[in-house]
Amino acid sequence: MDARAYIEDHREEFLSSLKAWLEIPSISADPEHHGDVRRSARWLADHLTATGFPTVEVWETPGLPAVFAEWPAADPGAPTVLVYGHHDVQPVDPVEAWRTEPFVPTEIGTSLYARGASDDKGQVLFHALGVRAALAASGADAPPVTVKLLVEGEEESGSVHFAELLRDRRDRLDCDVAVISDTTMWAADTPSMCVGMRGVTDVEISLYGPTMDLHSGSFGGAVPNPLKAMSDLLSGLHDADHRVAVPGFYDGVVEAGPEERALIAELPFDEREWLRTAASTATWGEAGYSTLERVWLRPTAEINGMWGGHTGAGGKTIVPRSAHAKVSFRLVPGQEPLRVQDRVRAYVEANTPAGLRAELEFGGPGVRACASDLSSAAVKAARAAMERAFGTRVLYTREGGSGPEADIAEALGAPLVFLAVGLDEDRIHAPNEKVEVPLLLKGAESAAYLWAGLAAQM
Template structure:
């Protein structure tokens, strides 16, 4: 089996490059046909290997549901991933075209290479290779691959309860995250939640001349800056009332374990192009990224944005911002806290309106399960290094719903690297880690089905 995997590496790479050439940007209505093409590509790939495949329509982009034959008395694993990708803009920042997959210095560059086509395809390749070799799988594997993860998975979340019997499983396997570092694979057991908003501050009925009216009316852009700065202090502590009420302290043994990881603040700062790191005082960089809540401004808009100067008091100012939440924080409760804070801090002379976008709670998975031990063994065999257990600062909202609706364990197995530029220009996936992910996946099925006595 493993010899077959190595022999098929050129075809496995070509498969990925084919899929990456399809610009399946789910947030762009002009790409609807491309998203459908990416859906059909993965459905055909699974069907050609002998899996039972169903392309299920939704109000948006389809779900691909596939399964191998049931195994009497054997476990059932559900593999989740997504075939949609982020927009590629700004295009002029790409060294090669975002949908023209190119290998440079051992890395495959393309939009979707690591998020998530390359990573989910490792599991597809391992199962297809296993079945084409004529060897019966020792367990049943189901696939759920959607086309709306990058826009919030609303249709999947809505349909999940009625699909619960069809997707019933003992464990969900998801590869949509990263290793801890280069050469150090990891199993992720926690994700932060998210809550996103857009705040608009309005003042005069139209833009005003700043010379004639400055000093007489409140400037909405200044008012917006006051409101945003009131939400977090100079130590990185969020100022909303009751914000930390549901934030649990990190266990000391967990903090001790993370401090043993080979983390370097200097190297981390250099990797993201800043001279010095910043965050909530009293916590390490990994603790702040993985297990503490945060507030970030994602975009600001107001007044004149074109070339040259236009001296005005703008009629409107707006900001898009997000909170990353830790387990037990409730996005709906946060929205109430946010409204209370804004009402108490808005300057006179302006009005405000808050648009609530989307939110999801954080999640924690157990690490003392047979599935986690199986993943440890499979990853160590494929990567040559024992994985470490970490949390991830990002959010995969549907994972929490899997836990709630399917009542299953979760394995988050990231084959990517933290500098893979997911959501950014020049997204990449190391080719060698793609191959290692396929091998780890192939070994995982045997390890899950045949746990040590």
């Protein structure tokens, strides 16, 4: 029996399991639901055991537990794949905006509505179905690659103990490729593979001038004004082409290649629709790049907040004593967050006028960008697997936001592949989250093909 037929045959069983899991309100950000997160971990462990994984463990952390499972390949020389996902979910507020109960999974047409349906329980669970389908297709009783699952319980509350978990369990997590099933594809009729995510680092900049607010009648125009200097500083973050003008900012940037840019250009992108989502009336950005390239491929400097001087009602003719700004930098592969921080510090120091004092406070070490190596066997195998499952060409996308994926890759010393079937329209952090059931089944089928493909190619 081929993988697709197996999956079709087990559709109802899969859905029934998924619904049972979705009924558990595993909201990690809410201490009242921590018992539910533990219940969710046990449910998953039981399910993976029933699926046939010989090793299934609930890994405690100082916070909430992760689930680990391993199913060794028959061939000890076969590659090892580690699938990453999470079993905790977002809060449901505002609950009155839901048209169905968030924890009463409800099928409407092809959609299954529930908190966690897309992010991330549906996408974790298709792997259990996928591995059974691979076995059914091969007739073997072990998968063609060693399959490990690591399903975190604190992803929606900051993954606070995850780095420690990766470090402590390093020996158990050894793998040749890491598969991330926690993103989206372009559209139901345009399957795609995420091949990268931007990194980020952020800073609060303060400029201090006179030790008190000054009367602008007596002193205005004759001492440096911190808000003027801050405006100059922030205005100077970009050049006329809207490139980031911090010297050295682009050092080390690994540019996206022509193949990836060509595949991005093939995506059916509707800029008017995008602007509606952006609640904006015009695009803006770095010269020479499309809107999608600007949010996926290009590093940015963004002013997130700014304040200083008199911000209340009415006028107050002062030279303010200080100015403050919060700025974040989205990063792309090749940019080291700590090196970017050094460059930003140097830029601020070089552009602080005499008479003012600058202070910078970075929000931690930052997050590195990550990208898949498009020429790698893993990416090729994953794309081929998806193309076979979907029966159509698979394009590339990236994500403009930032996640811990680069750290997972770094901790495991393994290349990343994103295999996911969520959609942007799944409303993953909003009311009325849903997932498309047919896409989950395609995800399971893709996974089944991927294990075989990886065994053949790596």
